[in-house]
Amino acid sequence: MQDFKNIYIKENVFLQEVDGEVILLDSQTEEYFSLDEVGAIFYQMLKEEPNFEKSAKELAEHFKMNEEIIKIDLLKFVNSLLDKKLLNV
Secondary structure, eight states: OOOOSBOEEOTTEEEEEETTEEEEEETTTOOEEEEOHHHHHHHHHHHHOOBHHHHHHHHHHHHTOOHHHHHHHHHHHHHHHHHTTOEEO
16 A cells, blocks of 8 residues: 555546535546545545645544554545546645
8 A cells, every 4th residue: 555645636526515425526537436524524635735644643633533543544545536546646
């Protein structure tokens, strides 16, 4: 699993809420990815500042969880989004 410093959301990817579900949508390929609460917050953090470490730390503090566990989960999440070509690193 790759380690990331900065993660960038592609310009053609948008966050949408549909029937109470939060999804990322690639407007070019129409590929989408469903997000849970943590994923949606992480996405918003990346839009503001694409720093993986800072986002992981803030999420750990917000959810009162171990930062290393958050990082492992976020790395899996980022790799999933990379596989779907919804992010750049």
